[in-house]
Amino acid sequence: MLSSAATATLNHLLAQADWARVRLREHAGAAADLTVGGRVLRLGIAADGYFCAPAPDTAPSVAIVLDPAALAKLPDGVDAAMSQVKISGQADLADTLSFVFRHLRWDSEADFARLLGPVIGRRAHLAAAHLARAVPETGARLAANAGEYLTHEGRLLIPRKELAAHAEHLRQLRDTMSRLDKRIKRLGTATPGND
Known part of the structure; x- marks a missing residue:
């Protein structure tokens, strides 16, 4: 079947x-x-x-x-x-x-015209095509608006700029800690008579 x-x-x-x-x-x-x-x-x-x-x-x-x-x-x-x-x-x-x-593509306009007549079939085809384009666009706008709300209003998400600044601050802190660690190791290996 x-x-x-x-x-x-x-x-x-x-x-x-x-x-x-x-x-x-x-x-x-x-x-x-x-x-x-x-x-x-x-x-x-x-x-x-x-x-x-x-x-x-x-x-x-x-x-x-x-x-x-x-x-x-x-x-x-x-x-x-x-x-x-x-x-x-x-x-x-x-x-x-x-x-x-x-x-291979479906000619929906021809099928709609056969079922509904040429004028209404054309309008049904255009409405279906508009809907097919509108649904993803609406979803993308909804996701963008939700992201903006959660970032700025709800403060549940961190804005990209703040996240990038925080990552840069952490990188600098890591580098500073690495230099400090090397200094401590150097001081630990220094001979006691040279101080």
Whole structure:
């Protein structure tokens, strides 16, 4: 059930990307194992460039292992997530799949337009895009404001300038103590008749 849902989702994205289907058609009949968090999804490539269930006797030409840490990097971009992916097997198919997965994007505007009509679909797409940009910006502003409050109002955190000044003071104190220690050692090793 999960594999059919994943295949349907990938095929929906491929329907919006002719270039990807053209690249995948070159590998018709091949199969790939996609492993995410220990679960394996076997994808076959059909003659039309879409993913399908491979024939039962088809061995995978490529194995793609997606580390769960890669999913956490998706908000940073697909390339950040792809840095956590391990691909092995047939080189040209691996290269094609890597390129397709890196560049495949959801055309949300087209889907919203199909569901809601062109005008409302466009507005829904713009609202979703604005929300996607606003959430991280709002979080960053909230964190900055909380940090400022905790530093200046609540005095629960030390301001960077004060921390740097304190570190410099400690460095000077350490150097002074080191010089004093050397002096004491020198005085301790001095001969009693030379005083």
